[in-house]
Amino acid sequence: MKIKCPYCGVRDQGEFSYEGDATIKRPQTDDADAWREYVYSRNNPRGPHKELWSHIAGCRAWIVVERNTLTHEVYNSYLPGENKDD
Amino acid sequence: MRYSGFNLIKNALSGHKNWQPAWRDPEPKSDYDVLIIGGGGHGLATAYYLARNHGITNVAVLEKGYLGGGNVGRNTTIVRSNYMLKANAHFYEHSLKLWEGLSQDLNYNVMFSQRGVLNLAHTPGQMDAYARRANAMRLNGIDAELLDREQTRQFIPMLDYSENARFPIAGGLLQPRGGTARHDAVAWGFARGADLRGVDMIQNCEVTGFLRDGNTIQGVETTRGTIRAKKIGLAVAGNTTTLTEKLGMRLPIESHVLQAFVTEGLKPFIDTVVTFGAGHFYISQSDKGGLVLGGDLDYYNSYAQRGNLPTVEHVLECGMAMLPSLSRIRILRHWGGVMDMSMDGSPIITKTSIKGLYLNCGWCYGGFKATPASGWVFAHTIANDQPHEYNAAFTLDRFEKGYLIDERGAGPVPKAH
Ligand SMILES: Cc1cc2nc3c(=O)[nH]c(=O)nc-3n(C[C@H](O)[C@H](O)[C@H](O)COP(=O)(O)OP(=O)(O)OC[C@H]3O[C@@H](n4cnc5c(N)ncnc54)[C@H](O)[C@@H]3O)c2cc1C
Ligand SMILES: [Zn+2]
Secondary structure, eight states: OEEEETTTEEEEGGGOEEEEESOOOOOSSOOHHHHHHHHHOBOOOSSEEEEEEEOTTTTOOEEEEEEETTTOOEEEEEOTTSSTTO | OOOOHHHHHHHHHTTTOOOOOSSOOOOOOSEEEEEEEOOSHHHHHHHHHHHHHHOOOOEEEEOSSOTTOSGGGTSOOEEOOOOOSHHHHHHHHHHHHHHHTHHHHHTSOOOOBOOOEEEEEOSHHHHHHHHHHHHHHHHTTOOOEEEEHHHHHHHSTTSOOSTTOSSOOOEEEEETTOEEOOHHHHHHHHHHHHHHTTOEEEOSOOEEEEEEETTEEEEEEETTEEEEEEEEEEOOGGGHHHHHGGGTOOBSEEEEEEEEEEEEEOSSOOOSEEEOSSSSOEEEEOTTSEEEEEEEEEEEEOOSSOOOHHHHHHHHHHHHHHOGGGGGOOEEEEEEEEEEEESSSSOEEEEOSSBTEEEEEOOGGGTTTTHHHHHHHHHHHHHHSSOOGGGTTOOSTHHHHTOOOOTTOOOSOGGGO
């Protein structure tokens, strides 16, 4: 796999560290069910997945990557906060 | 037909033309007492023990591909019970005891070989941690031996004990009763045993949806039609959440890819299983002579059943650091499997909030060795609608209640377990 870092360009996957599902949101309440979902539950899709990677052996930025978990195709990558839908 | 020396000779005299297939290939019925989804090790063992231990034989195993085509046929066959936490220790030790009698029980040679499993240590800190683990194991009645550097060298002399070793070997934790088994034979043996007792093996039958009446499960939709049952057990390993999402359930599971490798065949070289303690690498030798080796996950969510090259390089580098003589051996084959990584590294074997639906998942790296015990306790849970003592802790609600079984202390990060 190759991943495009917004700062460094297209780089080998080996330079990046996987940081997990990018869609989970920290709850704004103290409701236990909401916290269980946030800490432990994942959609784990078989197909397109929005996820966080950090460019650990490069500029060290955290980035959002849209990638297919079945084919490993990387569609898109950008800085967190750049996409209004996130 | 029972497999025996007598039957072998009898069939040899007739040119081996009269052997029967090891299981039937029936059409699915419209109704069963119990459906098991997934014809991997756990699904097949569950069907076997439902029939053997509980007399429940109106059962079908539904498999989307062929029996044993999933992780049960892709793993590196290590069997051990060197766990520290109580729930895991008792469960995996029960499994190891079942392994010790499995070939006889199944009348099928699973080639279980108790050649020992050795975890290397490279620092005094690691030796202390292994001493602690060994003590916990012994207190739980499990065999464990702490080896110092010299004892390790005697046990497995071909590792790098030189001055140049990047990570000098300090010693290791040995479980002498651990070892390996023939993975395909485990799937085939359980399938044959269940079939002989009347269980239907339905292959090329993918479950695509569920029938339910409110909160009660009633059956499944499959590529071979609708099949009804009051009780359904899910044992689909890395594909668990693709099915539970159809039921509106979210689980503490992520699917990740794990790769493995086999080299060209060699004369006997390594007579145990050994794991590197300073990186991600382990190795053993199969009865055909190939070295069987692997490392850690690729560390990203994947359903691809194949991995990427950085992990290949990493695993082989670790192998070279531990066992420099690997350098001239060629890799013959290499593959990946989809692992159901749980949020605390321990399995989930439980009833669910849906009546009649039972869940078996979260096997991470270690589900092969669990196969007999997993089938044993899952069959018990399905037959009695309550858990066996050995899976009572493997619930879903342990996550929200704080009763995690986190052997590595790695926290809710599936890739880290
Ligand atoms: C490379 C590798 C090395 C490993 N090494 C070891 C090891 O050394 N020791 C150890 O203990 N464990 C090891 N494991 C882990 C172990 O193999 C698994 O935890 C275990 O096999 C999982 O249980 P199973 O056998 O039931 O899974 P599988 O064999 O994967 O069975 C699940 C079955 O469900 C079927 N299925 C999926 N979806 C559907 C559907 N919708 N409808 C019908 N059927 C479906 C699949 O086709 C599959 O056959 C390893 C795994 C891998 C990938
Ligand atoms: Zn960068």
